[in-house]
Amino acid sequence: MDGLEVDSCERCPALCESRSRIVNGDGPDDADLLFVGEGPGENEDETGEPFIGRSGTVLDDTLRDAGLGREDIRITNCVRCHPPDNRDPHTDELANCREFLEQEITTVDPELVVTLGKVPTEHLLGRDARVTEEAGSIEEARIDGTPQRVLVCVHPAATLYDGSQKETFTETVATAAGVIGAGEGDGQSRLGGF
Numbered sequence: 001m002d003g004l005e006v007d008s009c010e011r012c013p014a015l016c017e018s019r020s021r022i023v024n025g026d027g028p029d030d031a032d033l034l035f036v037g038e039g040p041g042e043n044e045d046e047t048g049e050p051f052i053g054r055s056g057t058v059l060d061d062t063l064r065d066a067g068l069g070r071e072d073i074r075i076t077n078c079v080r081c082h083p084p085d086n087r088d089p090h091t092d093e094l095a096n097c098r099e100f101l102e103q104e105i106t107t108v109d110p111e112l113v114v115t116l117g118k119v120p121t122e123h124l125l126g127r128d129a130r131v132t133e134e135a136g137s138i139e140e141a142r143i144d145g146t147p148q149r150v151l152v153c154v155h156p157a158a159t160l161y162d163g164s165q166k167e168t169f170t171e172t173v174a175t176a177a178g179v180i181g182a183g184e185g186d187g188q189s190r191l192g193g194f
């Protein structure tokens, strides 16, 4: 890994087979908010940019409503290579890429990591998670031995097939904005003992 970018890596044979390119994180290297998704989808694999397409549009619209732009945040994934048939990354693949994710989190040193969906939430918290029920809660993860605040969030795509998730997603992004003093979210008041 060179800085925040992985230029070449062949740790995951199946993902090397299915990817067109490695998709690195995007956004300021000193962002206060670092969003973490599962892995690149087809659009991301084609372009090399994380979170574009319909999920990216939902994210951008929701960030805007919370007083933020994409340029204000950094966004990355648990694995940087597109899994075949859009399957979830396997446990060994998540482990293979963990070093890169941890290095990115450590380098950016954000106020808050926001996990988009079940896979990144369980990966960073190291436990099973019911994301729909836990969305909006701020937990603590250990990143390379250091405590890191993590805000649990549903995946933006969930709002596309389940309208009831839209409010949850919107409120959680507003909480994230509040933590860094943007928008009108109540994040600071929810940090509690952190």
Ligand code: SF4
Pocket: 006, 009, 010, 011, 012, 015, 016, 022, 079, 080, 081, 093, 096, 097, 100
């Ligand atoms: S997913 Fe990560 S660890 Fe696996 S091949 Fe891609 S960059 Fe390497």
